[in-house]
Amino acid sequence: MIRHLELLAHGSGLHEFTPQLQRAVAEADWRDGLCTLYLRHTSASLLVQENADPSVLRDLEAWLQRLVPEGDALYTHTAEGSDDMPAHIKTALGTISLALPIIDGQLALGTWQGVFLWEHRQGLRRRELLLHFAP
Amino acid sequence: MIRHLELLAHGSGLHEFTPQLQRAVAEADWRDGLCTLYLRHTSASLLVQENADPSVLRDLEAWLQRLVPEGDALYTHTAEGSDDMPAHIKTALGTISLALPIIDGQLALGTWQGVFLWEHRQGLRRRELLLHFAP
Amino acid sequence: MIRHLELLAHGSGLHEFTPQLQRAVAEADWRDGLCTLYLRHTSASLLVQENADPSVLRDLEAWLQRLVPEGDALYTHTAEGSDDMPAHIKTALGTISLALPIIDGQLALGTWQGVFLWEHRQGLRRRELLLHFAP
Numbered sequence: 001m002i003r004h005l006e007l008l009a010h011g012s013g014l015h016e017f018t019p020q021l022q023r024a025v026a027e028a029d030w031r032d033g034l035c036t037l038y039l040r041h042t043s044a045s046l047l048v049q050e051n052a053d054p055s056v057l058r059d060l061e062a063w064l065q066r067l068v069p070e071g072d073a074l075y076t077h078t079a080e081g082s083d084d085m086p087a088h089i090k091t092a093l094g095t096i097s098l099a100l101p102i103i104d105g106q107l108a109l110g111t112w113q114g115v116f117l118w119e120h121r122q123g124l125r126r127r128e129l130l131l132h133f134a135p
Numbered sequence: 136m137i138r139h140l141e142l143l144a145h146g147s148g149l150h151e152f153t154p155q156l157q158r159a160v161a162e163a164d165w166r167d168g169l170c171t172l173y174l175r176h177t178s179a180s181l182l183v184q185e186n187a188d189p190s191v192l193r194d195l196e197a198w199l200q201r202l203v204p205e206g207d208a209l210y211t212h213t214a215e216g217s218d219d220m221p222a223h224i225k226t227a228l229g230t231i232s233l234a235l236p237i238i239d240g241q242l243a244l245g246t247w248q249g250v251f252l253w254e255h256r257q258g259l260r261r262r263e264l265l266l267h268f269a270p
Numbered sequence: 271m272i273r274h275l276e277l278l279a280h281g282s283g284l285h286e287f288t289p290q291l292q293r294a295v296a297e298a299d300w301r302d303g304l305c306t307l308y309l310r311h312t313s314a315s316l317l318v319q320e321n322a323d324p325s326v327l328r329d330l331e332a333w334l335q336r337l338v339p340e341g342d343a344l345y346t347h348t349a350e351g352s353d354d355m356p357a358h359i360k361t362a363l364g365t366i367s368l369a370l371p372i373i374d375g376q377l378a379l380g381t382w383q384g385v386f387l388w389e390h391r392q393g394l395r396r397r398e399l400l401l402h403f404a405p
Contacts, residue, residue: 040245077190110310175380212325
């Protein structure tokens, strides 16, 4: 079974959507199995990371911005904005496909884990996820 | 169901194989579900990225070559050629396992997405993929 | 079907667990399909890499340590130890979710591939994996 999930990202950074995802699992009435997320974009990625301390998320974003800065003289693809080529590289370093186990109707995340959209572009962005459920 | 797909890579860089993959989906006669790709190598990876503008692919390759250059004094594993250890690192930064939803017989990729073999070694390479199909 | 697998990591680095995983496949009596691994942590990751030459593993670890060093002035998240924020970043560059095909009761790895826990923290750590089996 495949479901759609739409997310809104307000600027670059880590946007947690664990509650929306858990709600989608409940709506699909899925008890046990695997939920595979697929992000249909090339300038944002999916990440499971700590959702307890916001400083972790800020440091992750700052570190990646420094590793893949805007305005690098290496880029030849500059026509779509200074944040576009860095966003493609950041997406390539991450993943757009992620499989999460479901046990007894709940995402079987670890104690400190949350599920995030890592938006790599500026501005307001509508991002589309496909959720595949397997028993 | 598991199928084999063989790819030929002519040197390092991003080699799109979306058409071959879509053909494999058609040959498996798979209508809806999930296709999980598994690459049986340690010096090449799988990537979903933009297939519209070739400059994106060139910049991705150039950026990764700069991050993980040949001839780094850090490498002790040098017996298999100067491109071997960088290829292992590049593979570790990427992924060799990737799940793609199938809807109505088609890979449900986003508008700008293509599926690529990211070859990290020089020369002609034969690369083997396993495709697992789930309903 | 979901099974648990617990691993012990003795310090940071690559810890192969292909034999334990193959044993879990045998215990599940799974003949053909897909085994999806899910690591329930935010400071360790999963990697498929070469298990033939130990120098590859040492170089991978040394390279990542250099890219994401401890004590970087960028980090604001320092309360949980100097190895904590680097561990989150290293995990974000890797993956915690990995799907491996099974053929005839065996993990269908490539000739040179092994499955590793990439521990990113110091000290002794107990790490929990969930294994999902699909036909």
